[in-house]
């Protein structure tokens with residue numbers, strides 16, 4: 001089978017890498033891909049972005065399956081469009097994608113189906129929101145309703161911080177419409193975990209748990225990034241936590257999907273907070289996480305394409321999803337200055353098909369790999385345990401170099 005993967009980051013590199021291992025896959029196209037993906041056996045980039053053009057490409061090349069990486073094509077309705085032409089695509093429908101695309105929709109969904117989440121209020125009027133923050137308890141979390149490239153959440157320690165956030169979101173319109181409506185919610189204290197799952201709409205299977213490292217500096221300080229590294233499994237996800245998650249979050253979510261008749265064949269990524277009062281759901285994402293995918297897929301023993309095909313044919317219930325023993329760590333190397341301002345175009349040394357890396361902001365020019373983004377690449381390592389995986393990931397990262405290369409030294413610690 002030929003497969004099309006949509007996206008261009010490290011997550012998509014990991015997806016292509018894993019799919020390429022399947023004997024059932026002959027060829028993978030990645031739209032638009034990045035400079036390192038073509039190092040993978042069977043993989044080529046294609047420079048197509050519009051949904052209509054992607055459909056034409058799939059028809060012309062006789063591609064049997066399309067796998068969507070990022071959220072934007074999903075919330076743009078790519079799945080509905082492909083399906084209307086009879087094309088096989090893995091991902092939730094436009095309506096189901098609202099679970100990520102609108103925080104108001106997702107919080108109301110959580111409330112309706114009894115899913116444990118932070119207490120919240122919804123506002124479409126800035127004056128009412130400003131009035132509310134005069135008397136709420138702090139810290140408080142202000143969230144833009146719509147997609148804001150991971151920047152739509154502000155944790156505010158006091159009234160003046162909350163006021164700035166509300167004015168930025170609702171008046172200055174920094175997210176171009178996405179912050180017109182906001183949620184103000186209770187701050188939860190705890191440790192976070194990312195749990196990816198796969199569903200065919202009737203069955204839901206969790207993947208091995210994982211943990212992102214969102215802040216730029218060691219010790220979890222500094223501004224949030226797209227993710228500076230990840231580990232799997234997440235050491236905080238004990239049996240007890242996973243039981244709580246399945247009973248009170250994952251299974252009621254599936255009930256809700258069925259009751260709302262959402263057309264959902266894809267990944268549901270649960271961002272959870274493990275607190276002293278149990279597990280809370282922070283958010284849904286309707287796609288795999290980045291960089292979680294880069295730490296989770298190397299541990300998947302099963303054939304990924306078989307898993308996806310089982311979901312698409314409604315047969316997940318019969319699928320025995322298997323994982324390798326041990327742990328995986330992935331460490332992101334970013335451009336100096338990221339996540340604020342950074343320069344690009346530096347030569348990257350050490351990339352080859354054996355280097356155990358997933359590339360993101362990487363382009364190839366005249367045979368030379370160069371940086372072209374904030375998060376440039378990640379190196380991963382597998383070990384018998386977490387410490388072994390961490391050591392291996394940093395050893396692999398050591399083989400890579402470029403001017404201004406920055407990475408956290410404490411991923412998984």
Ligand code: AMP
Nearest residue numbers: 118141153185186187188189271282283
């Ligand atoms: P979200 O996009 O909702 O996952 O929020 C992004 C990040 O903000 C999360 O990964 C958490 O680190 C943090 N966050 C979101 N909601 C809360 C909350 N209610 N309490 C504490 N931290 C939160």
Ligand code: GLY
Nearest residue numbers: 212227289290291
């Ligand atoms: N790593 C968090 C995300 O992909 O949204």
